[in-house]
Amino acid sequence: MAMKCPTCNGDLELKGATSTAMGVTPFFDNGGKYHSHDSNGVKALGVCWNNHEWSVSTFFSCPADKCDWNKKPSILKLIEKD
Ligand SMILES: [Zn+2]
Numbered sequence: 001m002a003m004k005c006p007t008c009n010g011d012l013e014l015k016g017a018t019s020t021a022m023g024v025t026p027f028f029d030n031g032g033k034y035h036s037h038d039s040n041g042v043k044a045l046g047v048c049w050n051n052h053e054w055s056v057s058t059f060f061s062c063p064a065d066k067c068d069w070n071k072k073p074s075i076l077k078l079i080e081k082d
């Protein structure tokens with residue numbers, strides 16, 4: 001997973017990745033497909049070589065083919081510094 005800093009396009013080094021997943025119940029749909037909708041994802045701190053810090057959330061994708069839930073984007077948010 002290579003992420004770029006949206007400000008300077010430098011490579012982001014991810015630090016302190018922690019899974020916040022809890023209480024996720026995988027289920028089978030009417031067609032018998034296995035779904036896992038973990039909206040908690042993984043949160044990490046991304047730092048580029050220019051010291052821009054980003055809060056990064058990566059959502060796990062659902063293993064079912066063509067599941068609409070997979071369209072959910074990752075969140076990338078700049079951490080304001082003084
Ligand atoms: Zn940067």
Ligand SMILES: [Zn+2]
Binds near residue numbers: 064068
């Ligand atoms: Zn699904």
